[in-house]
Amino acid sequence: MTRACSPPFRTLLLGLAALLAAACSPLDATPAAAEEAVATASGPAPALVPAPVSLRAGDGRFALSAATPVHAEGAGAAAAARHFATYAARSHGLSLEVDGSGKGGTGGIRFDIDAAADFGGPEAYAIEVDPEAVRVSAADPRGLFYGAVTLWQLLEGDADGAGGVALPAVRIEDAPRFGWRGFMLDSARHFQSVDEIKRLLDAMARHKLNVFHWHLTDDQGWRIEIRRYPRLTEVGGCRIPAGDGGVDPRTGAPVPYCGHYTQAQIRDIVAYAAERHITVVPEIDVPGHAQAAVAAYPELGVTGEQIEVLNEWGVNQTLFNVEESTFEFLENVLAEVVELFPGTYIHLGGDEAVKDQWQASERVQARMRELGLADEAALQSHFIKRMERFLVARGRRLIGWDEILEGGLPPEATVMSWRGIEGGIEAARQGHDVVMTPSSELYLDYLQTDSPNEPPGRPAMVTLEQVYRFEPVPEALETDQQAHVLGVQANLWTEHARTFDRVQHHVFPRLAALAETAWTPAARRDYADFLERLPAQMGRYRAMGIAAATTPFEVLADVEEDRAGGAVAIALRNPLGYPVRYTLDGSEPGPDAVLYRAPLELALPASVRAAAFHDGAALAPPVAHAFDAASLLVRTDEQLETCPDTGRLLLRLEDDGPLHGERAIFDVTIFYPCWLWPQAGLGGIAALEIRAGRMPYYFQLAHDEPNRKFLPAQTAHGELVVQSGGCEGPLLATLPLPARPDADGFVTLRTPPLAAAADRTDLCFTFTGDTRPTMWVLDQARLIPDQPSPP
Template sequence: MLLPRPTTATYGHGTFLLDESTRIHASGATAETAHWLQSVLRPATGLPLPLTGQAGTGLTLALDPELPAEGYRLHCGPDGVTITGADSAGVFYGCQTLRQLLPAETYRAAPVPGVAWKIRYGTVQDAPRFRWRGTMLDVARHFMPKPQLLRFIDLLALHRINTLHLHLTDDQGWRVQIMRHPRLTEAGAWRRESQRGAAPDAPGDQRPHGGYYTQDDLREIVAYAAQRHITVVPEIDVPGHSQAAIAAYPELGVSGEQLETGTRWGINSNILNAEESTLTFFYEVLDEVMDLFPAPFVGIGGDECPTEQWDADPRTQELIRQRGLADSAELRSWFLGRLGRHLAQRGRRVFAWDEILEGEAPRDTLVASWRGMTGARTAARRGYDVIACPDDLVYLDYRQSELESEPIPFGVPLTLADAYDFDPVPDGLTETQQARIVGGQANIWTEHMDSPRTVDYYAFPRLCAIAEALWSNADRDFEDFQERLRTHLRRLDALGVEYRRVDGPMPWQTRPGVPGKTSSRVAWAEFIDTLVAPIKT
C-alpha cells in the first residue's frame, strides 16, 4: 500500500522484525540519511538503532550509480533490509518507502507499546518520472511560522516532493528580511486587517496580521529542506503584486504616495515604477535573496501586472520613449529582462509565471504555466523549459466539491479525482518539445488559509494525488489509488494532519457565513482562454 505508487513491488512470505539488536549500516554519502532514518524511527519504536559502518544484519544503506537518478531498490529478506540508491536522494526515498512498509504507528512521535515493527519480505524498485516535483506555498498572504513550515517540509518529503517554491512577497505582505532595506519587513511584513471572504464586497476582519523570516530563519529552513532533498526556490513578485514593498518605500511606486500594505485580495493596480533606482533597489534585494537560497532558479513573478498606472503616468511614458519601447507591455518585458540579466550574472535562472511569454522572456527562463496548459505548449514550442501548474488541476485553494459546507468556496471544484488526473505533459507537442516539460507542481495560495491546520485541509489528500502524478508513470488507476490512500491516511492521522475527509469537511473546518466566489468549469475555461490569448501559438 505504497504512495506514490512504485515502479514495481513484489512480496514474498515472511517478515523481518526490527528489535533491540537491529543496527543501521551506512557510511560515507549514506551516513546523513542514516542519521535522519534514526531520527524518524526511534520515537515510535523506542529502538536504539545504532549506526555502524560495518556490514551485517539489519538496515543497510548503499549506493549504485547504475540506477536511474533519484531511483532506489529496496530488498527485504531474512538478513534484513538493503536500500540501494542511485544517489543520496535515492537512498532517502528508499528510506521513505521503508517507513511506509512498517505499521502506520511508525509515524507517531512517542513510543507506541504492543506494536511488532515488521517488514514484509519483498523487493521494491522505483524511480521518479519528473525531475521537478514541486509545491508552491504562499506565505505572503498568510504567514506560516517557521516550526509549522518545517513540519510542512517533512510532509512534502514524505510524498517525494523535491521542490518547495516559496511565494515570499505580494501586495499583502513581505516575508524575507533584507538587511539593506529593513523597512520591507518593518512596515511591509504586517497589515492592519485581512479581507474576510472572497466576494468583492467582503468586509475586513479588523485583525492585524504579519510575520517574516529572518535571514537566520531562512538559512535554517533551506538547510532543513536540503537534508530532505528538497530545493527551496524563492519568489520575489514584481512589478505587480508589490504593494507591500511600496508601502515600505513609497518612492518605488508610480505616484510616490504613501500606501498601506494591502488588505484586499485580487489583482492590484499599484505597481512598481520603472526607474533605474527601482531596478537597483531590486538588484540589492535579489543579491541578498541569492545569498540565502542556493537554488539555481529565482522567481521574479511577472504575473497579473495591470499597466493602467504606467499608461497614465507622463514620467513612465517618457521612459518608454527613451528606451525605444513601444508601450507599457514592452516595458514590463524590459523590466523583467533587466532583472533576469542580473540573476544570470550570478549564475541563476529566471523562474516566472506564464505571463512572461507575452513579451520577450530571458532565453533560459523556466516558465510556470498556470493559466491552463496554453503556457506549457507555447513555452515548449519556443524552446523554454516548463513547470506545469494548471489552475484547474493543481490550485489547491480551489473548492473541493459542490458542497455548501466547503469553507469559503472559491474557483472551480477541484476534486481528488481531478487532482489525480493531472499530467504535466500537454498534448500536441513533439517528442523534443515534451522533453521541455521538466515537471509540475501544486500551488497553495493562502488568501483563505489563515492557519497551518487550514492549509492541511486544503492540501491533503489532493497533494497526495498530485505527488503520485509527478512521481509515478503516466498510467492512472484511481480506484487503486483510493485503496492505497485509505492506508496512507492512517499515516497522516498519526502525523496529526487535518486533511479533508472523503465525505466533506468536519464542523470545525467549515466557515459558515463567510462568502466565497465560485465559477463553473465552462465559464472559468472561457475566462482563462481570454487571458492566454496574447501567448497562443
Template sequence: MPIRISLPSCLALVSAAFLLIGHPTSAQQAEAPAQRLGLIPLPREVKTSAGTYSLPQKISIYAVSPEERNVATLLQGLLAPLGKTVTLTSSRTAAQIQLLTAATPNPEGYQLVVDKGGVRITAAGGAGLFYGAQTLLQLLPARPVATSLSYVRITDEPAFRWRGAMLDVCRHFFPVEFIKRYIDFLAAYKLNTFHWHLTDDQGWRIEIKKYPKLTQVSAFRKETLIGAQQTFKKPEDFKYDATPYGGFYTQEQIKEVVAYAKQRYITVVPEIEMPGHSVAILAAYPELACKPGPYETWTMWGVNEDIVCPTEPTFRFFEDVLTEVSALFPGPYIHIGGDEAPKTRWKESAAVQDIMRREGITDVEKVQGWFNRRIEKFLANKGKKLIGWDEILEGGIPTSAAVMSWRGEKGGIEAARAGHDVVMTPTTNMYIDYGQNPQPHSPFEPLMIGGYLPLDRIYNYNPLPKELTPDEQKHILGPQANMWTEYITTPQKVEYMLFPRLLAVSEVAWTPAARKSYAAFLPRMGQHFARLDAHKVNYRVPEPLGLDSASLVSQGGKALFTLRSLVPGAQIRYTLDGKLPDETTELYTKPFAVPQGRQLMVRAVTIAPNGRKSPPAELLVK
C-alpha cells in the same frame, strides 16, 4: 500571485471509479503487490516473495559516506516511534538496515530489498537513499504494533525532475515550525521542490538587511478583510477586522528552513514578486512608485493597480534584494512572479514614456518584458535562473528562463515549443486552495476562495500535454500544486486543504501516467489515513461514496444506494429527511432503498475511527 478563476461545479465520478476495483485490469493485477503494501506514490516495480523479516529491538543502520550518514540520521529519527534503539554503524555485517551507494540510471532512483539478510537500500546518492527510506517507512505499520516486513524487492525512480508544492505565506503567515512540517509532508511523499511565496501586496515576509523598512512596514497590514471577497457586490459589503496582522522570517530563520529542506533533498525556490503585487513595497518606499503616495500594505485580495515604476531606483532596489536572496537560497531558481501587473500607472507615467522612447518600445505592455529581461540578466550574473508565471512570455524572455503555466496549459505548451523549461501548475488541476465540495461555498466546508478541485481531477492530470512532440515534452520539468492563503488562516486549515489531495499530487509527479489508475489508487490511499492520524494531521475526511447521480440505481420505483467509505474502520451514518447525519442517526450496514416520485434528500457522512466526520454527501431523489 495568479488570481484564481472559479471552476464550474461538477460531481466527481468517484464511486464509479471505485466499482472498478472489483474487476481489476491486467495492469492492476500486475501491481497487486504494490496494492497490498499500500505504497504512495506507486513504485515502478514491486516483487514480493514468501517470508518476513522482523526488525530486532536494537536496530543498526549501516552508513559510511556523508550522504548515507545523513539519510541514516534522518531514518533514525523517523524510526523513533517504534520504541526501538536505533544506532548508526560502519560495520555492514552488524547492520539490519544497510544504506549503499551504487550507480543507478536515475539519480533519484533507488532499489529496496527486504529478505532474510535484512533491509538494503541502494541508490546513486542521498536523494535516492532518502526516497528508499520513505518507502521503507510505508512498509512498516502506521503505529508501532509490530515491525515485521514482508520480503520484497522494489525498483523505483521518478517520472519528473520537478515535483513541487507551493505555500503562500503573504496573505496569511505561518511560523517556522509549520514550514518545516509542510516540508516534512512533501518529503514523505517524495516531492522535491518547495516554492515559498514570500512577497505580495498583503505582506513582505523576508528580512532584507539593506531595506529594513520592508520588515518594519511592509510586513504588516493594519487589518484584514472579513468574509469571501468574491461574493461582495456593494461597497458596504466590505468589512474589516480592525486587527493589525503580519510577520516575517529573519535571514537566520530562512537559512534554518533552507538547511532543513536540503537535508531532506528538497530545493527551496523563493518567490519575490515584481513588478506587480508590489504595493507593500510602496508602503515602505513610496519613491519607487510612478505617482506620489502615500501607500499602505493592502488589506484586500486580488490585483492592485499600484505597482512599482520600472525606473533605475526600482532596478537598484530589486538588484539589492535579489543579491541578498541569492545568497540565502542555494538552489538554481529564483521566482520573480511576473503575473497580474496592471499598466494603469505606467501609462500615466512620464518616466515610463521616456523609457519607451529610449528603448524603442511602442506598447506599454512590452515594458514589462524589458524589465524582466534586465532582471533575468542580473540573476544570470549571480548564477541563478529566472522562473516566473506564464505572463513572462508576453513581453519576451530568453529561453534560459523557466515558465510556470498556471492559466491552463496554453502558456506551458507555448513555452516548451519555444525551448523554455516548464513547470505545469494549471488552476484546473493543481490549485489545492480550491474547494473540495461541488457546492460553491458549502456551509459544510471552511471559508475558501471557491472553485472545485476534487481528488480525481488532480490524480488524473498528466503534466505532459499531448499537443507536444516527445522532444518538446522533454522541457516539461514536472507538476506543482499551489496553496494560496487568502482564506487559509491557520496551519490546521492548510492541512485540511492539503490532505488527502497531496497523495494524488505525489503520484502525478512520481508515477508515469500510463501506470496510473484512480480506481487502484483509492484503496491504497485509504491505508494512509492511519499514518496521517499517527502524525496528527488535520486531513479532510472523505465523504461516503455512492451518493451521486452516477451511482443511483432504480429498481421497482425505488432508488437503491450502496455506500462505501474510503477510510478503513469508519462508520457511515445517514438520514433520509435532509438533516445532517451524526453519531446518533442511522448506521449504514447494508444497501438501502428509497421511494422515487417525490423529493427526498439523502445525506450521509463518514465518521472516522478518530471520531472526526466528513462533510455530508447528499443527493436529492425525485
C-alpha cells in the same frame, strides 16, 4: 535542475541483473517497466504513495524490534537511516539505533550508497527485503532518502501490538518520472511560523516532493528580511485587516497583522529543506503585486504617493516604476536573496501586472520612448529581462508565471504555466523549460468537495481525482519539445487560509495525488488503485500529526421532499465513491451495517447515520443526517445556488470578526449579491424569514470591476428584494435594511404575509445598494408555514 527519468529496469525473473542504461523519456518508464507493474506472492500489494515503478513481493516478513541493527556507512547513508528511524519511532513506536560506522554485520537493515552502480538517476533507489535482512541502496543520498521513505511506508504493525513490527518481503526498484515535483505556499497573504514551514517540508519529503516554491512578497505583505531596506518588513510586513478583524473591540485601536522571516530563520529553513533533499525557490514578485514594497518605499511606485499595505484580495493595480533607481533597488534585494537561497532558480512572478498605472504615467511613457519600446507588454518584457541578466550573472536562472511570455521571453527563463497549459505549450515550443501548474487542476485553495464543512476558499472545486488525473506533458508537443516539461507543481494561495489547520486541510490528501502524478510513470498510474492505498496514507497523516481534510471521506446526503405524503427520499454519497453503510436507529454504523445501494424512502421525521468504509474500517466519523418538517423549510447559503447571469464568481468567505475565535462563513457571488432557492415549496407558507450578515467588500478587481453589479438602493441603507419565479419574476417582498447589523453581526428580516403562491417556485434573494465598502450576505432563508411545524 536536471530532470530525473525512469530507466528500463532489469527483468526480475531473470535474476535481478543490473539496471540498463537508458535515455531519459519525458513521459514515463519504458514499456518493460510498465508491464512489470506490481506482482505479489500473496495478499494485497503494499499501500505505497507514490506508487513505485517496479514492485515484486516475496514470501515471508522481516521482523523488527528495538534490537534490530540499522547499518549505514558515510554521512549520506547515515542521514537516510536516521530519517527512517525517526519516522518509524513516531508512526510505529519503534526505537531503532543507527550504526553509522559501516562496520556492522550482514543481518538487520542496511543503507548503502553505491556511486558506481547505475540505478537510473540520482533520485533512484532499490529495496530488497527478505526474512533475514533488508537492504536499501542508491547511487546518491537523494535516492537513498527516497528509499528510506518507501521502507518506512512498508512497515506493518505496532511495537506494542501482539505481532510487533515487520516489513513484508519485497523487491522494489524505483525512480521519479519528473525532476521538478513541487509545492508552492503563499506566506504573503497569511503568515506561517518557522515550525509550521518545517512541518510542511517534512510532509513534502515523505511524499518525495523536492521543490518548495515560497511566495514571500505580495500586495498584502513583504515577508523576507532585506537588511539594506529594513522598511520592507517594518512597514511592508504589516497590514490592518479589513473590518472587525483589524480593530481591538475594547479600545477601538487598530490591530495590525504582521509577520516576516529573518535572514537567520530563512537560512535555517533552507538548510532544513536541504537535509530532506528539497530545494527552496523564493518568489519576489515584480513588476506587479508590489503594494507592500511601495508602501514601505513610495518612490518605487508609479505615482510616488504614500499608500498602505493592501488589506484586500484580488488583482491590484500597483506596479513598480521603471526608473533606474528602482532597478537598482530590486537588484540589491535580489543580491541578498541569492545569498540566502543557493538553489538554481529565483522566481520573479510577472503575473497579473495590470498596466493601467504605466499607461497613465507620462514619465513611464517617456521611459518607453527612451528605451524604444512599442507598448507596455514590451516594457514588462524589458523589466523581466533586466532582472534575468542580473540573476544569470550570478549563476542563477529566472522562473516566472506564464505572463512573462508576453512581450518576449528572456533566453534562459523558465515558465510556470498557471493559466491552463497553453502558456507551457507555447514556452516549450520556443525552447524554454516549463513547470505545469494549471489553476484548474492544481490550485489547492479551490475546495476539494461540495461538503458544507469545507473551510473558506474558492468553491470552484479541484477534487482529488482532478489532481491525480492531470497529465503534465501535453500531447500537442513534439517529442523533443516534451523534454522541456521539467515537472509539475501544486499551489496554495492563502487569502482564505487564515490558520495552519486550514492550510493542512487544503493540502492533504491532495498532495498525495500530486506526488503520484509527479513521481509515478504514466502507465503505472491508476486512480482506483490509488483510492485503495489512500486510507493507509491517511493513517500515516494521523500518525505524523498532519491535520488532513476529512471532508473527502464524509457521507453527504441529498434529500427530495414529498410534502403531501410527509416523506423524504434521502440519497447518500461519499465524494470519493467509497462504499457507504448506514443505520436508521441512531446507532453507530459499523462494518456490518446496511450497505447503501439506493435512495432511502423514509417518513418524517427521518434520521440516518452513515459512514464510508474501506476494508471494514470507517474512513471518517459517522455523520448524522436528520430531517423533519421544520428543517426542510430552511436553506443555508451553502445549500442555495448562485443566481444566473451574475458573473458567478462564487467564493466561500470568512466574516471579518470577531477578532479572536470562530467566524461565520458565507458562500457569496461577489460580482452580484444574489442567491437562488430552486423549486421552493410555497404552498401553505405564510411568510419568509431571512438571516443576513454584513462584511467588508475586500476585493480589488482591476479590469473585472465592470462585472461587479448591484441594484440601486431605494432606501437609505438598501433593501433585500425577494422574487418568485426566478430573478426576473414577480416581486414577493422588499425589506429595508438597517444601518448596521445587530450586536452578533446578523440581522433577521421577515416578509409581510405572502399572497397565495404556486406550490413550487424559484425564490430569488438580492441585496440592493453598492457592495463597497461593505456588503450584505445571506446566511439562511426559512419558510414560515401558516401553522407551526410539529417538532
